[in-house]
Amino acid sequence: MVLGPIFLIAAVIVVVFLFLYYVPILLWFSALVSGVRISLIQLVLMRIRKVPPGVIVRALIEASKAGLSEVKRDELEAHYLAGGHIENVVHALVSAAKANIDLNFQMATAIDLAGRDVFEAVQMSVNPKVIDTPPVAAVAKDGIQLIAKARVTVRASIKQLVGGAGEETVLARVGEGIVSSIGSSVSHKAVLENPDSISKVVLEKGLDAGTAFEILSIDIADIDIGKNIGAGLQIDQAEADKNIAQAKAEERRAMAVALEQEMKAKAQEARAKVIEAEADVPKALAEAFRNGNLGVMDYLKYKNIEADTAMRDSIAKPGGKPPKKD
Template sequence: MENFGTLGLIAIIIVLFFMFLYYVPVLLWFSALVTGVHTSLIQLILMRIRKVPPTVIVRALIEAHKAGLHDIKRDELEAHYLAGGHIEKVVHALVSASKANIDLSFQMATAIDLAGRDVFEAVQMSVNPKVIDTPPVAAVAKDGIQLIAKARVTVRASIKQLVGGAGEETVLARVGEGIVSSIGSSKSHKEVLENPDSISKVVLAKGLDAGTAFEILSIDIADIDIGKNIGAELQMDQAEADKNIAQAKAEERRAMAVANEQEMKAKAQEARANVIQAEAEIPMAIADAFRSGNLGVMDYVKYRNIEADTAMRDSIAKPGSNKGKENK
């Protein structure tokens, strides 16, 4: 039992010792002291209470002190950490900017970091420009030939415009728009193929990096391919549309002609029916004339002779009747 009590006491002492080292980081305070960073042990303890990791703050202070950045203060680092910033990236960026003679203050670096941009990557891009490959951009020259161009845009981060400036997507969109405009204003696709650098000159002259977080250094046309003959396809489509319209109008006229023909046939049939009806009423009219005394026998004989003569003339006028006479 005494052994178990001794082991338990030792365990408690060890736990209390590590808790003491956690809340009272003596080693961290000592390492800061020997590197020339003056911070009190009480402040390190208060950092633990404020939920600020003392290790991150002290290491950042040591890095800044060794790089000659003596203006960075502990309170500012704590405030930036509590605001959700990245202490390590900010200090790395400040050190890199100092070595590269780039004017970057602590306030600007923290503002860029809180804006959601990688401030350390931005400083590196200011020193070492970045090459962005644009997606294939299709454009049509005035002669109707489609060209597909790919460009490489060399950009450098603009530190002063990182806060509120547009990103890479905007730069690529503007470059693509400039390529389309340049190719579209060319009289022939051959001119573009002969002088692809003319596209770069036109696009660069537009000042596409205005309002962005980057400075465009160069635009190089990496590749140009010939696409479809858009002009010919449009003409073919227009001709096909005109043909369909003409066919529709012709069909409309044919339908109207057929309707008119049917209407004329109906009117002719109606006229024939009226004639037949009138002819059927002739004997009745003659009988009424006889009864009323308006028609005599001699008048009726003359009427019959005229009718016979008319029938003979009609038979002679028919083609079949003439052929019969010739055969005889």
């Protein structure tokens, strides 16, 4: 008997909870006192369409208080169902209206659906952002390397946020402009004496074209002297020329050694022929004896001439002594 009233009370609580969930009377009353005209049926239909009524009502109240008559309930629901961020869009519209920035609801929702934070973009339009570039190394015409760091002040361009390039593109273009400016300088001293010339040259290139930002200024924060690239290249070239000269000299030396070996071989060959010819002399003498073309006295004269020649050769040599007679 006691369980009956308990179940009844629980059922009443559930029913009241479901009623207040699908019929948000407090939310409707809050919108009513804020000057936003919206019916309870519309709030119930939002629940059925799985659109949070609290988000829509708060956005309508904020827009109404800011005097943004262009913000409509149907458009807010459509933007939410498309995956947009209603709070950011309304915040951005209010901030843009206060700062006299031309931003309508269609543009704001398009920027939001493009994946960009439209509220942050409006804030950046009012308060420009400073981007520090990484160290950029470039070489002047005199061969000296300079390492520069720049600070780029940018302001968001509302009209270019949809389809415009991001910060990475701006940094890459600024780095390219710094390299080009330093590379066209005759001397690194001129760059160190007048670093603002880099900023002027880079700004004249219109680097913010096609990006989501407007470049306000480019300031060179720091310039350091790096390596002497020109001297290093000359040293490398001299080393290469030396290696080439050494290779050519080694080639000539090898050819000379080969020619020397060839001449030694020819000398050996000639010496062998002389020895071979000398070996034929006794044979020729013996043949002459047998044929009667050479007598004993002729042979003795030949030996005397040979001994006399040997004596002269020994005397002609330093420290030479005449051969002993047998």
